[in-house]
Amino acid sequence: MRIILLGAPGSGKGTQAKLLSSRYKIPQVATGDLLRETLDSGSKLGQRAKEAMDTGRLVSDDIVLEIIRERLARPDAQDGFILDGFPRNISQAKSLEKMLAKIEQPLDTALLLEADPDALIQRLAGRLTCPTCGRVYNIYTKPPRIEGHCDRDGTELTPRSDDNETTIANRLRVFESHTRPVAEFYESREKLIKIDAEGEINEVAKRLRAALRPYVSRKTIKK
Ligand code: AMP
Numbered sequence: 001m002r003i004i005l006l007g008a009p010g011s012g013k014g015t016q017a018k019l020l021s022s023r024y025k026i027p028q029v030a031t032g033d034l035l036r037e038t039l040d041s042g043s044k045l046g047q048r049a050k051e052a053m054d055t056g057r058l059v060s061d062d063i064v065l066e067i068i069r070e071r072l073a074r075p076d077a078q079d080g081f082i083l084d085g086f087p088r089n090i091s092q093a094k095s096l097e098k099m100l101a102k103i104e105q106p107l108d109t110a111l112l113l114e115a116d117p118d119a120l121i122q123r124l125a126g127r128l129t130c131p132t133c134g135r136v137y138n139i140y141t142k143p144p145r146i147e148g149h150c151d152r153d154g155t156e157l158t159p160r161s162d163d164n165e166t167t168i169a170n171r172l173r174v175f176e177s178h179t180r181p182v183a184e185f186y187e188s189r190e191k192l193i194k195i196d197a198e199g200e201i202n203e204v205a206k207r208l209r210a211a212l213r214p215y216v217s218r219k220t221i222k223k
Contacts, residue, residue, distance in 0.1 A: 001026060001080040001215050002105060004087070006183050007113030008175040009168070010120035010127075011197045012204060015136055016113065017084040019205050024216065026080035031088075033134075034067045035059060056162055056170030058088055058178060065095055072099070089178040093185050108215040110186040111208060113197035117172065124168045128157035142201070 001024055005013045014030060021028040035053060039046035045066070049059040058064075068086055071077065087093040100106055115123075126139040130150035137144050137157060145151050162171070186192040193211045197204050 001212070001217070002100070002107050003081075003212070003215070004083040004107065004110040004186070005113065006110055006179065006186075007197060008115070008117075008120050008179075009171040010123035011113040011115050012123070012201065013084050013113055015201060016197075016205060016208055017082045019201075020082050020208060020212075023209070024080070024082075024212075026082060027076050028082050028084055029068070029071050029077065029086070030084040031064055031067060031086040032084075034071060035064070038067065053162060054167070056167035056174065058174060061089070061091055061095070064088075064092065068096070069099065087182050088174075090181055090185055093182050107191060109212075110183070110192050111211060112183045112192060112194045113204070114194055115197040119198055120172065121168060124163050124171075125165075127163050128159055130155050130157055 003020075005017050005020075007013045014028075014032075017028040017030065020026075035046075035049050039050055039053065045063055049063055052059045064086065072081065083096075087096050096107075122140055123138060126141065128137045128139065128144075128148075129135070130137075130153065132153050132155040133150065135150055135152055136142075137150075144157060146154075148157055149155065150157060162168075183192055195204065195207050195211060
């Protein structure tokens with residue numbers, strides 16, 4: 001199964017992509033995570049991406065495409081993948097289309113997670129992440145059992161550096177101007193499914209699984 005999860009920052013793409021990844025045993029390919037890893041490695045590519053990421057703007061297409069190309073070529077992506085945070089603009093969507101046509105692995109569908117802007121801001125402003133295991137919490141909607149510490153490994157939770165007020169506003173603007181047209185691009189190709197992303201994580205997950213049912217082959221369902 002080859003799918004894209006689209007949605008504004010805070011729509012729950014990352015959380016849902018992780019759940020789908022473990023259910024269908026296909027990797028979550030999140031350009032934001034891959035870029036943060038590149039940045040942490042101190043490489044030149046990471047340095048070039050840093051300024052855009054710090055201010056909530058899009059990293060240039062050449063960097064993102066290089067990262068995606070390399071990631072999709074790895075063995076674990078050969079039976080499918082969940083793209084999370086990519087494509088973020090029309091030019092990336094067209095590049096992806098070409099890339100997948102070349103390897104004769106067309107996309108199954110794109111899913112757009114829709115939520116009210118106030119809910120998005122609350123989710124982003126309250127988000128905390130575990131630097132050790134990557135688990136995501138929210139002080140309003142999904143607090144850890146012990147305040148400020150990961151339920152799984154006890155590590156002190158930290159906010160993402162781009163979850164501050166100015167950057168959040170920029171990221172929401174960038175979504176509307178650059179990424180909303182990507183949803184329209186897939187809609188025009190009859191490859192878009194809209195999903196209500198409000199409510200409990202498990203409810204949203206159920207809606208996604210129902211929408212994906214036609215694309216699931218027997219071997220992708222977790223035993
Ligand atoms: P995310 O973790 O998806 O919220 O992404 C964090 C930041 O990484 C974004 O605000 C962008 O600066 C950058 N980024 C992630 N994915 C892309 C992409 N597909 N194209 C350009 N920039 C991206």
